[in-house]
Amino acid sequence: MLKKSNAFRSPQKGFNYLCARISRSNRIDSIRKMEVTKKQELATLEQAQELGLLPEEFDQIKEILGRTPNFTEMSIFSVMWSEHCSYKNSIKWLKTLPKDGPHMLVEAGEENAGLVDIGGGLACCFKIESHNHPSALEPYQGAATGVGGINRDIFTMGARPIAQLNSLRFGDPSLPKTKWLVKGVVKGIGDYGNSFGVPIVGGEVFFDESYNTNPLVNAFSAGIMDASKMMSATASGPGNPVYIVGSSTGKDGIHGAAFASKDITEDSVNDLPSVQVGDPFQEKLLLEATLELAETDAVVGMQDMGAAGITCSTSEMSAAGGVGMIIDLDKVPTRQENMKDWEILLSESQERMLVVVEKGAEAVVEAIFEKWDLNCEEIGVVTDTGILEFWMHGEICATLPAEPLVLGGGAPVYEREYSEPAYYSEFKKFDISTVEQPSDLKEVAEFMLSHPNIASKKWVSEQYDSMVGTANMSTNAPSDAGLVNIKGTNKALAMTVDCNSRYVHADPEKGTSIAVAESARNIVCSGGIPSAITNCLNFGNPYNPESYWHFVGAIKGMSAACIKFSTPVTGGNVSFYNQSVTDEGEEPVLPTPTIGMLGVVENKDQTMSMNFKCKGDLIFLIGKAVEDIGSSEYLYSYHGVKGSSAPYFDLEEEFAMQEAVKGLIQNKLINAAHDCADGGLFVTLFEMGLQENLGFDVITDSEIREDAYLFGEAQGRVLVTLDENTEEEFIDYMIECGTPFTLLGHVTRGKMVVDEKHFGFVEEVRSGYDNKIAELMN
């Protein structure tokens, strides 16, 4: 029988912090002996399985507690041990990623987001997260709350978010369902982010039928802060009060974390209450109040409430500090009456934070939240027991140790089997000679420019506020990565999100190395130095050995490239179970390890834009020309060849090529740089001309098939332009650095000419390119 003080028995007095003094050993003893009251029935194995726990996990819980959990406790374990919170099927491999770097202030997993030193006392924290499963069911709220969640991860550390990006993947754009998803997701991201007031400075949108059921919504945010003012997600100091701040707690998103760890099926619509509802205005208030709080000494620790709400934040903060907490759920402001204890504990209502306050500084905190008209309720106290104790209506409804609940503590860690799928070796056998070169390449060019994966994404991007904050340097000077001005300094940040999931499917290891390399290429082409990455790993069912093989390969490829580019992994998230389950079985989405990279531009004079500047400027290819069309959009969509090898890629060559481009920018030898990516060289040239309606006159390489030269997606290539007066100096530099380079031709007033053949005027062709997505969506 639990030793109760009088205060514990008296609902009128509520709850008394005396219990904080009870020793740890007594507490553990008390968990074992806790009597389950009539209202709190013992959990059954069936319930456990219904909430996504495995039978062996249920046994493990009983062992930890020394008794059978009640329903509330089991619910807590089920969300904390869900894939979403525990990373139980991925953590073993995630730990192999490179985490160290010269500029890392906080390494992956230590706080809500990684923190990178950008010099001058400033630090940048940035992270990418998925909100795939909610978006599949309710695209508007799913995407909106994804934006809210990722931004909270940033400002809960005390950083002001300054830029966002997103990486979106949808199914066949001609399907009505896809249109519904695209419209909902884009509006959700826009409405939330526009109100919240952080610009979206870049992103990607990609269509492939594998995402028909299960779209991917990956949201990235970056913030800057005074490096010395970081707020930690750690609770400490027994006796310190624990506050919940922000929105009231409602019944939305209950079991959302467990839901995100399930397959999307026909019945998923029944999970609709698992989708959270967002309120960007509350988030904006919470942001301002939090940043005011960061300026004070009143805060011991702070964590946002994302997945698994109060449960996750109390257990993670307690486990991180080796402490416990006593929480009175009666004090949590709720949106609905008569909410049950487990509903309050598991609610994923948005725009809430858990704050551990320095005892004595309560008034400071309360005044700030009063100013911003936000809830700020003291709901509990830190203890030295390591035990979480939740009270409601004057009695304990759950008591359990914090450590076994969390990732890195006692949460399960699994090693999963993996096996190479049969298609892999088949794809590798792809031979370009089996594909006939089309006779009319102009027609191919037009096909490519109006393909949804190549065409302009402005129908999407114009629904986002890209200029609020007056720091987006890429609005008027387009660049491969989004460039964000750090006012009052000589620096800027460069950010990009990249992944070509077809490459990853063809070869997970190589494809993921390419995603890192492409991110770095975008940063370098914008004048930045790659600094660190965050990742969002979207895969199928981890219990499917072939899906897990994708995951393992991706980790290996990412590690190799991150080591080469000196870009440690600062954090991110893993989203498994991205697939549709049909009568025929599971169909995973293309494996999609999205890379979000941060780069630093040390000197704003050295930013670089991607657009042609002047008729007559010379166009050079930097990097090797290779006869390759593997996994290109051209091969996939024009020829309908769905299985082929990943494109040509050599990590060492890529790195050397990027070093060469860095030098060209630093020595002011070029006036534009654009990486050669999806759609190949022709698309790259066209995109460079768009801003000013300028064209190009180029000659291809007679040693290489013309279609491969124009539309192949071999990696390691960048196009640059320069004034002919700098040609000599440029050539001297390039010869010295030893990277292959080729003069392609020159910029024209608007005509596109390839090997003396007229490919139309930019101004004429652009309408198909500009309007394709709008046509598809209307």
Add this chain to the structure above:
Amino acid sequence: MKFGVVTFPGSNCDQDMIYVLETMLGQEVVNLWHKDTDLQGTDFIVLPGGFSYGDYLRSGAIAKYSPIMEKVIEHANSGGFVLGVCNGFQILCESGLLPGALLHNNNQKFICKNVFLKPESKTANLTKGLNHDKAYKIPIAHGEGRYFADKNTLETLASNDQILFRYCDENNLVNEDSNPNGSVENIAGICNEAKNVFGMMPHPERAADPELSNTDGKALFESVLGLVGA
């Protein structure tokens, strides 16, 4: 001139406005809070862009009841200068300081992009110093920016020289293609009859920093300050 920039809880362009006024134009700026009831001796009040109180009802509909707005309305009615940009323009219309209303864009979507503006009024402080033959490149970012007013109001606005800007193309031509949101007669901004209250949907403060490669918006502030020849 002492500027006062009002921060409503959901304002998100207040700091951008302050940055431009202080750093790009060297002006003294006081940041006013929506709960304040004192304009602290400021001469020129700016209501910045954003989502004042969330704007879930109708943009600017709640802001007009805020404590600071009582003082702003008094200030305006006694001849003091007020500029509302984007959400600020919506608030001025909701408050009755400017005629007309701002409806949902005709494509029912939020739109953020650079547009071109043709200055029209030769008597209003905000535009009189501008080059009326130039198309000014200034971004918009709004979901409810379609200016609407009845025929009589439009006639009055025109006859009193109260139309500040119309949306145009880069060659300064006002036509349907250059109208981004369906505003009546391509109207992007207006002022009141006394020409001390100005409202516009485009964001001049987003086009005033050379580091962002576009400073067309700076000229509007210079016009207000009389720094360019009238």
